[in-house]
Amino acid sequence: MPEGYATGRATKQSIVESAAAAFAQKGFYGASLRSIAREAGVDHSTLLHHFGNKTALLLAVIEWHDSRSMPEELPETIDAEYIADGFAATAARNAETPGLVQLLSVLTAEAGAENHPARETLQRRHGLVTALIAWTIRTQRAEHEGHDDDLSPEDRAAVVVASWEGLQVYDALHPGQLDVPALVRAMLRDAFLLD
Amino acid sequence: MPEGYATGRATKQSIVESAAAAFAQKGFYGASLRSIAREAGVDHSTLLHHFGNKTALLLAVIEWHDSRSMPEELPETIDAEYIADGFAATAARNAETPGLVQLLSVLTAEAGAENHPARETLQRRHGLVTALIAWTIRTQRAEHEGHDDDLSPEDRAAVVVASWEGLQVYDALHPGQLDVPALVRAMLRDAFLLD
DNA sequence: GCAGAACTCCACCACGTGGTGGAACTTGAA
DNA sequence: TTCAAGTTCCACCACGTGGTGGAGTTCTGC
Numbered sequence: 001m002p003e004g005y006a007t008g009r010a011t012k013q014s015i016v017e018s019a020a021a022a023f024a025q026k027g028f029y030g031a032s033l034r035s036i037a038r039e040a041g042v043d044h045s046t047l048l049h050h051f052g053n054k055t056a057l058l059l060a061v062i063e064w065h066d067s068r069s070m071p072e073e074l075p076e077t078i079d080a081e082y083i084a085d086g087f088a089a090t091a092a093r094n095a096e097t098p099g100l101v102q103l104l105s106v107l108t109a110e111a112g113a114e115n116h117p118a119r120e121t122l123q124r125r126h127g128l129v130t131a132l133i134a135w136t137i138r139t140q141r142a143e144h145e146g147h148d149d150d151l152s153p154e155d156r157a158a159v160v161v162a163s164w165e166g167l168q169v170y171d172a173l174h175p176g177q178l179d180v181p182a183l184v185r186a187m188l189r190d191a192f193l194l195d
Numbered sequence: 196m197p198e199g200y201a202t203g204r205a206t207k208q209s210i211v212e213s214a215a216a217a218f219a220q221k222g223f224y225g226a227s228l229r230s231i232a233r234e235a236g237v238d239h240s241t242l243l244h245h246f247g248n249k250t251a252l253l254l255a256v257i258e259w260h261d262s263r264s265m266p267e268e269l270p271e272t273i274d275a276e277y278i279a280d281g282f283a284a285t286a287a288r289n290a291e292t293p294g295l296v297q298l299l300s301v302l303t304a305e306a307g308a309e310n311h312p313a314r315e316t317l318q319r320r321h322g323l324v325t326a327l328i329a330w331t332i333r334t335q336r337a338e339h340e341g342h343d344d345d346l347s348p349e350d351r352a353a354v355v356v357a358s359w360e361g362l363q364v365y366d367a368l369h370p371g372q373l374d375v376p377a378l379v380r381a382m383l384r385d386a387f388l389l390d
Numbered sequence: 391g392c393a394g395a396a397c398t399c400c401a402c403c404a405c406g407t408g409g410t411g412g413a414a415c416t417t418g419a420a
Numbered sequence: 421t422t423c424a425a426g427t428t429c430c431a432c433c434a435c436g437t438g439g440t441g442g443a444g445t446t447c448t449g450c
Contacts, residue, residue, distance in 0.1 A: 004395095004396065004397085005395085005396055005397070005446085005447050005448070006447085006448095007396085007397070007398095007446075007447070008396065008397060008398095008447090011397080011398085024308070025308045025310075026224045026305075026308075027222040027223075027224055027225055027301075027305055028222075028225070029221045029222055029224060029225020029226075030222055030223070030224020030225050031224075032436070032437065032438085033437080033438065033439090034436075034437075034438090035436095042398075042399085043398065043399050043400075044438085044439095045398080045399065045400080045439085045440085045441095046397075046398050046399070048438080048439065048440085049396095049397070049398075049399095050397090053438080053439080054438070054439095102304075102307045102308060105304040105307060106222070106301070106304045106305055106307070108304070108364055108368065109297075109300040109301045109303070109304040109305075109364055109367075110221075110222055110301055110304075111367075111368055112297045112300060112301070112364060112367025112368055113219070113220045113221075113297060113367075115220075119368070122368060123368055123369065126365070126368060126369065127369075155373065155378075158365060158369075158372065158373055159358070159362065159373075159378060161361075161365065162358065162361035162362045162364065162365035162373075163354070163357065163358035163361050163362075164361070165361045165364060165365070166356075166357035166358050166359070166360045166361025166362070166364070167354065167357045167358075167361070169303055169304055169307060169357065169360060169361070170321070170353060170356065170357035170360070172304075172306075172307025172308075173303065173306055173307055173314070173317060173318055173321060174318065174321065174322075174353075177353065178350065178353055178354075178357075183350075183354060199425090199426065199427085200416080200417050200418070200425085200426060200427075201417085201418095202416075202417070202426085202427070202428095203417090203426065203427060203428095206427080206428090227406070227407065227408085228407080228408065228409090229406075229407075229408090230406095237428075237429085238428070238429050238430075239408085239409095240409085240410085240411095240428080240429070240430080241427075241428055241429070243408080243409065243410085244426095244427070244428075245427090248408080248409080249408070249409095
């Protein structure tokens with residue numbers, strides 16, 4: 001069922017992982033296909049055989065990154081607790097893979113430029129997460145009437161996402177100063193009116 | 196008193212401005228000295244004559260950026276209102292110069308990598324702003340006893356700075372969706388126990 | 391075991407990279 | 421007006437860039 005041969009798939013995978021590290025360190029523009037290929041132990045033309053061009057490789061890296069954050073199976077009922085736990089788990093896992101966080105931080109910042117090749121992809125990604133959080137906030141507010149937040153669910157969700165990413169960048173620049181997972185967890189439970 | 200001739204100083208300035216735009220678009224590694232020099236209307240060896248190497252140019256760009264955010268003169272008494280207004284004014288000015296915001300966002304994200312040439316500079320910059328906010332929070336809490344924040348002034352300040360930067364990145368990726376200056380202002384007034 | 395698809399590497403291309411050296415020109419204070 | 425200091429560009433260097441074409445090898449379904 002999967003495309004290609006097993007050897008090829010393994011090579012692709014190791015290239016993606018090398019690329020993730022390289023983009024995280026040097027950004028999309030600063031990382032070179034040759035250095036990525038060298039790290040993966042293949043010729044750079046092998047890399048191009050598998051991915052066609054540099055932009056396609058970048059998108060493959062993002063896709064791979066996201067696939068790591070998805071839960072294997074969904075529970076029967078989706079509620080705010082479950083979503084909050086899911087995001088908190090992601091935050092905790094991120095803390096253990098600083099390279100991947102660095103990758104997304106740099107790419108997201110770079111993608112603020114209008115002609116960045118991953119801009120659309122990252123916008124969609126962002127939009128999805130924000131929408132999920134906004135939906136959760138909305139349903140939670142409907143159940144708990146007495147909240148005192150003067151931001152709309154969408155705005156609050158955007159602020160949560162932005163703060164989360166900002167905290168990760170802050171943490172990379174000042175390692176060990178903050179307990180990012182705890183702060184994210186607190187922020188989510190606050191936005192979701194939990195406890 | 197100033198070093199060099201007037202012509203040289205003018206050239207340096209236009210190089211710095213071109214470099215700021217280029218680093219914002221492509222990051223430190225992705226922007227080339229030749230493209231920066233071309234944009235400034237000089238040969239790339241002229242650029243190197245003035246700045247010596249690429250890293251020195253980057254540091255000059257950051258220094259120039261920061262000099263734009265400094266108030267010309269300090270008031271007689273510094274209080275929380277004044278500081279909050281200062282940051283709010285910066286946030287509002289940032290909204291009108293997206294290129295510079297983009298610059299610092301990309302550089303800050305890149306500087307999460309330990310060997311980035313501007314890492315130390317940006318750490319110090321960050322530390323200064325965070326310390327000022329933390330000091331303000333501390334003095335304000337001493338005056339208004341009944342606050343309900345369970346974060347220390349330092350942690351709260353770090354969260355404020357991180358959220359601020361995250362909001363700017365978010366805004367660059369989703370232009371016009373958020374009123375960033377208003378959100379920053381609200382965040383500061385909240386942290387400073389104002390109103 | 392065979393055929394054909396998939397894979398991998400080598401050689402090459404045109405061009406861009408940061409940086410150097412030096413020669414010609416411009417500036418501004420004495 | 422003089423002249424050293426400052427400024428600018430041109431030519432060059434060794435090397436890195438993303439990408440192409442093709443030849444040789446390895447894998448897998450039949």
